[in-house]
Amino acid sequence: MRIDVFTLVPHAYAWLTEQRPLAAVLGTELDLRLLNYRDTTPLRAGQVDDEPYGGGAGMVLRVDVVAAALDAVYGDEPAQRVIALSPQGRQLTQAVVEELAREEHVVLLSARFEGFDERIVRHLASDAISVGPYVLSNGDLPAMVLVDAIARRLPGALAEGSGEWESFSAELDGGLEYPHYTRPAEFRGWNVPDVLVSGDHKRIEDWRREQSRARSVH
Ligand SMILES: C[S@@+](CC[C@H](N)C(=O)[O-])C[C@H]1O[C@@H](n2cnc3c(N)ncnc32)[C@H](O)[C@@H]1O
Numbered sequence: 001m002r003i004d005v006f007t008l009v010p011h012a013y014a015w016l017t018e019q020r021p022l023a024a025v026l027g028t029e030l031d032l033r034l035l036n037y038r039d040t041t042p043l044r045a046g047q048v049d050d051e052p053y054g055g056g057a058g059m060v061l062r063v064d065v066v067a068a069a070l071d072a073v074y075g076d077e078p079a080q081r082v083i084a085l086s087p088q089g090r091q092l093t094q095a096v097v098e099e100l101a102r103e104e105h106v107v108l109l110s111a112r113f114e115g116f117d118e119r120i121v122r123h124l125a126s127d128a129i130s131v132g133p134y135v136l137s138n139g140d141l142p143a144m145v146l147v148d149a150i151a152r153r154l155p156g157a158l159a160e161g162s163g164e165w166e167s168f169s170a171e172l173d174g175g176l177e178y179p180h181y182t183r184p185a186e187f188r189g190w191n192v193p194d195v196l197v198s199g200d201h202k203r204i205e206d207w208r209r210e211q212s213r214a215r216s217v218h
Pocket residue numbers: 084085086087088109110111112113114115116129130131132133134135136137138139140142
């Protein structure tokens with residue numbers, strides 16, 4: 001799959017690309033391109049945003065700048081799945097992540113300051129996604145959230161089996177994952193549940209399912 005991220009800070013993604021599971025699929029299952037609006041802006045001095053019509057504080061990402069960036073990369077064959085990252089978009093869930101992970105090509109548009117000229121969202125994007133009902137300073141953390149969440153669903157990203165029994169997975173009926181414990185078995189009088197050290201795999205699986213169900217009840 002290919003993910004193209006349009007941003008003003010491609011260098012900010014360096015940390016993410018060095019981390020597993022993303023690093024494990026980069027160049028094989030995932031082709032990640034980081035594209036800078038400034039490289040293709042039709043405006044002078046690398047300008048990409050402008051004052052809002054009607055007045056008010058802040059700057060708005062220009063529609064001609066984003067159109068030029070998309071045209072430069074896709075030309076006459078516009079990308080189908082162009083997602084504007086916006087607190088006003090539909091909320092990101094694991095189901096949305098699974099949906100995107102099945103795509104061959106996803107384009108993410110990041111904005112900053114006051115956000116996008118509305119014509120970008122209406123005419124250049126196919127979708128808008130929010131990572132939660134709160135406002136961040138720019139779309140780059142949301143873009144990284146999406147890239148990471150998608151990457152870990154790609155083949156080879158995770159160790160065998162570790163991506164299946166997770167919170168929100170079908171294996172747990174969309175519920176939360178059961179609790180985990182590791183050594184030491186006793187610490188400050190806090191003991192690991194006996195069942196986990198019983199060696200009885202059937203009991204362990206039943207206990208885990210029960211724990212998952214219990215913590216998934218709202
Ligand atoms: C400061 S925000 C703009 C908020 C906008 N003025 C509003 O009130 O809806 C700047 C940019 O950060 C990104 N952003 C902020 N919060 C986000 C969220 N919860 N989900 C996705 N993107 C977000 C978007 O790209 C947004 O255009």
